[in-house]
Amino acid sequence: MRLSKEDIESVAYLSRLELAEEEKEKLTGHINRLLDNFQMLQEIDTQDVEPTSHVIPVFNVFREDVARPSLPADEVISNGPQVDEHCFVVPKVVET
Amino acid sequence: MVEYEPVIGMEVHVELQTQSKMFCGCKVEFGGEPNTRCCPVCLGLPGSLPVVNKRAIELMTKTALALNCSIASQSIFHRKNYYYPDLPKNYQISQYDNPLGSNGYVEISAGGRHKKIAIRRVHMEEDAGKLLHQEGNKSHVDYNRSGVPLMEIVTMNPPPPGLDQIESAEEAREYLQRLRQILLYLGVSDVKMEEGSMRCEPNISIKPKGQVEFGTKTEIKNLNSFRAVYMGVEYELKRQEKVLRAGGRVVQETRRWDDSRSVTASMRSKEVEQEYRYFPEPDLVPMIFNDEWIDELHSTIPELPLEKINRFIESYSLPQADAEVLADTPELADFYDNCAKCSKDPKAVANWVTGEFLRLINATGTPVDATKLTPEHICSLLDLIDKGTINRNIAKTVFEEMFNSGKLPADIVKEKSLEQVTDTGAIEAAVDKVIAAHSAEVDRFRAGEEKLIGFFVGQVMRESKGKANPGVVNKLLKSKLAG
Numbered sequence: 001m002r003l004s005k006e007d008i009e010s011v012a013y014l015s016r017l018e019l020a021e022e023e024k025e026k027l028t029g030h031i032n033r034l035l036d037n038f039q040m041l042q043e044i045d046t047q048d049v050e051p052t053s054h055v056i057p058v059f060n061v062f063r064e065d066v067a068r069p070s071l072p073a074d075e076v077i078s079n080g081p082q083v084d085e086h087c088f089v090v091p092k093v094v095e096t
Numbered sequence: 097m098v099e100y101e102p103v104i105g106m107e108v109h110v111e112l113q114t115q116s117k118m119f120c121g122c123k124v125e126f127g128g129e130p131n132t133r134c135c136p137v138c139l140g141l142p143g144s145l146p147v148v149n150k151r152a153i154e155l156m157t158k159t160a161l162a163l164n165c166s167i168a169s170q171s172i173f174h175r176k177n178y179y180y181p182d183l184p185k186n187y188q189i190s191q192y193d194n195p196l197g198s199n200g201y202v203e204i205s206a207g208g209r210h211k212k213i214a215i216r217r218v219h220m221e222e223d224a225g226k227l228l229h230q231e232g233n234k235s236h237v238d239y240n241r242s243g244v245p246l247m248e249i250v251t252m253n254p255p256p257p258g259l260d261q262i263e264s265a266e267e268a269r270e271y272l273q274r275l276r277q278i279l280l281y282l283g284v285s286d287v288k289m290e291e292g293s294m295r296c297e298p299n300i301s302i303k304p305k306g307q308v309e310f311g312t313k314t315e316i317k318n319l320n321s322f323r324a325v326y327m328g329v330e331y332e333l334k335r336q337e338k339v340l341r342a343g344g345r346v347v348q349e350t351r352r353w354d355d356s357r358s359v360t361a362s363m364r365s366k367e368v369e370q371e372y373r374y375f376p377e378p379d380l381v382p383m384i385f386n387d388e389w390i391d392e393l394h395s396t397i398p399e400l401p402l403e404k405i406n407r408f409i410e411s412y413s414l415p416q417a418d419a420e421v422l423a424d425t426p427e428l429a430d431f432y433d434n435c436a437k438c439s440k441d442p443k444a445v446a447n448w449v450t451g452e453f454l455r456l457i458n459a460t461g462t463p464v465d466a467t468k469l470t471p472e473h474i475c476s477l478l479d480l481i482d483k484g485t486i487n488r489n490i491a492k493t494v495f496e497e498m499f500n501s502g503k504l505p506a507d508i509v510k511e512k513s514l515e516q517v518t519d520t521g522a523i524e525a526a527v528d529k530v531i532a533a534h535s536a537e538v539d540r541f542r543a544g545e546e547k548l549i550g551f552f553v554g555q556v557m558r559e560s561k562g563k564a565n566p567g568v569v570n571k572l573l574k575s576k577l578a579g
Contacts, residue, residue: 067122
């Protein structure tokens with residue numbers, strides 16, 4: 001599989017990254033070399049290996065439904081670059 | 097002219113009524129000061145790890161079972177990736193190709209037509225925070241809601257054989273009402289549309305009648321009441337038909353319901369198709385459900401609305417309409433059920449409960465489970481009527497009094513001397529008095545104006561302060577007036 005410059009642009013948009021033209025060219029090359037490396041995995045015979053999303057044999061880790069103290073509101077917003085009335089402040093985005 | 101038929105899909109989100117959030121111990125509550133119920137997990141701080149709330153999984157499984165779904169023997173969580181300020185992690189923990197519940201149905205009977213609306217999936221996810229748009233170009237973000245257990249219930253179009261789909265605004269509304277009622281009975285959510293603990297996003301398309309292929313669909317947001325759901329769907333169906341008839345084409349987009357203007361309006365359409373890049377959540381291990389656990393949850397499902405309605409009709413000989421009113425909420429159904437059990441005449445009990453009781457409940461804004469009335473109140477009132485101690489009209493006065501004070505009907509009757517007068521002598525005196533005082537009406541009655549009997553009865557009842565036995569009054573009046 002080869003990724004095109006358009007693929008890079010779309011991935012950059014999804015990650016909200018603004019890339020210059022020469023960066024797009026450069027990254028297209030980088031990512032394709034990375035993919036080539038991963039391509040080596042295709043050579044492994046996985047015939048008898050069951051597909052899995054988790055590699056450790058642990059299931060059903062639950063917690064009881066008990067409320068515990070939260071952080072103080074001052075602390076919650078303490079890392080916010082812009083805060084007001086104990087809220088984080090962000091540019092207005094209206095998206096569907 | 098081409099006839100169009102609608103295809104309506106419903107996506108419903110329900111916040112579960114747990115003590116704590118889905119993946120952390122922060123308290124679940126409505127309202128409150130912003131950012132007071134947050135911790136590193138629901139703020140998405142680096143290094144924090146989610147742990148699944150067992151109760152949320154139980155409530156969701158119970159719901160899926162009540163909606164006739166199959167429960168997956170193994171289920172996992174996925175990350176749904178997107179950037180939006182209400183989502184602190186930049187992904188929502190949700191479920192993708194392996195939902196907890198699938199292939200169920202909800203029974204409705206809109207317009208007298210019985211249907212089983214197919215449910216494709218019921219899955220578990222977490223709610224996002226709230227954006228509070230401010231003046232100018234800023235929004236405030238409150239993460240109190242971030243991480244609240246959220247259940248998503250989606251219908252299936254087209255439905256599999258034997259099941260149906262929603263095909264009108266009326267059916268959409270009833271589907272939602274039935275669903276809400278089931279969730280109330282299960283006690284899994286407070287399902288308040290106005291507070292957003294139940295949210296509904298219908299998607300709508302129309303196609304020429306008989307065509308298999310679906311038309312282009314639009315999604316409606318901001319429907320905060322059953323009425324809005326009905327009106328929004330109805331509006332959108334008409335709008336699409338108008339577009340197609342004019343030779344245009346429907347654009348796939350999200351439209352916002354404007355309640356004050358009763359229209360849907362296009363929201364900014366997406367420039368780029370959403371691409372959520374789902375992948376299995378590596379921070380959470382798979383869940384495995386064995387049959388014993390599922391059976392155990394199954395046994396906690398109470399009698400559901402439809403079963404309740406049918407039982408009321410069969411055991412208490414109620415008309416469908418009365419049974420439906422009484423089964424509206426579990427509290428009202430239980431109240432009626434307990435009254436009916438202690439009475440010889442469940443039908444009469446139903447009349448009082450659907451009539452005076454609900455009238456007073458609504459007029460005073462009293463929750464049914466906070467009423468001072470007990471089955472004993474209702475049943476002894478009916479006894480007093482049966483035995484002829486009070487008549488029906490006086491019973492209404494007594495009802496209101498016992499509703500307000502919680503006193504037993506016999507005590508009220510005694511206190512206010514409301515006993516029915518059956519003593520013929522006393523009633524006869526009142527009848528004579530009325531006849532003597534209204535000679536003109538007597539003449540008219542005797543001349544054939546028989547409907548005046550009502551006037552005379554009214555006068556005699558007034559004379560007796562409402563306490564006279566209406567049967568005796570009628571009999572005496574008729575014989576004397578004939579005289």
